[in-house]
Amino acid sequence: MIDPDPPAGRRSELAAALADVERRILDACRATGRSREELTLIAVTKTYPAADLRLLAELGVRxxxxxxxxEAAAKAAECADLPLTWHFIGQVQTNKARSIVAYADLIHGVDRSRLVAALSREAVRVGREVGCLVQVALDDRPERGGARPADVPALAAALAEAPGLRLRGVMAVAPLGSDPDVAFARLFEVAQAVQKEHPGADVISAGMSGDLAQAIAKGATHLRVGTALLGRRTPFVR
Structure with a gap:
């Protein structure tokens, strides 16, 4: 099913929101002496239709x-004509590995060895190399998603050795109620340890609409922004 045309004025809304997010990123870069070119902005479009995604692409989002x-598989198929890099940022169920590997360029939520094996098997089957980030549980509660910092080196090594996969770095979400500065500083330490063993694993996926400045200050390379770009979410219906 093709999404209907976006409502009048939606392009202007998205353009204004994107400009505001870019201003916030530039302000944070200036405050920390970083370059805007060091950062990748990921538009998190969950619950929003492919029509919005097309408008964002027109505005330069890649x-x-x-x-x-x-939802992701349907949008990726519908927008296959667009020059987009697709990020899967949620927890990955092993039984979804085949589907996710078919469209995702970078998977942000790899947190267990069983998942590494499943993703590797499917990547080899379809002849793709898929980038992967180790998800780190910054509150040491892996039941909520993520590997404990102490378990990250072994998981990173497994990813680096897995056929069809490429270890790109680490990812985390600042725990609810935590100080983002403290959380992202801890993630940066984990990231440095991973990169010491795997020099090409230089991605740090951290920071969302509410804490992107703190993430930039603590070395983030990829920002996952949804609400600040697209507005408050409503249930997505196809």
Whole structure:
């Protein structure tokens, strides 16, 4: 099913929101002596239709993120003509590995060895090299998604050795109620340890609409922004 045309004025809304997010990123870069070119902005389009995604692409967005496979797979197919890099940013179920590997360029939520094996098997099957980030549990509660910092080196090594996969770095979400500065500083330490063993694994995916400045200050390379770009979410219906 093709999404209907976006409502009148939606392009202007998205353009204004994108300009505001870019201003916030530039302000944070100036405050920390970083270059805007060091950062990749990922537009998290979950619950929003492919029509919005097309408008964002017209505005220059090239990286998009989704966290539900059914929605992501449908949008990736519908927008296959666009020059986009697809990020899967949610927790990955092993039984979804085949579907996700078919469209995702970078998977942000790899947190267990069983998932590494499943993704590797499917990547080899379809002849793709898929980038992967180790998801780090910054509150040491892996039941909520992520590997404990102490377990990250072994998981990173497994990813680096897995056929069809490429270890790109680490990812985390600042725990609810935590100080983002403290959380992202811890992630940066984990990232440095990973990069010491795997020099090409230089991605740090951190920071969302509310804490992107803190993430930039602590070395983030990829920002996952949804609400600040697209507005408050409503249930997505196809």
């Amino acid at each position: 990286d998009v993120g989704e966290n539900r496979d059914q």
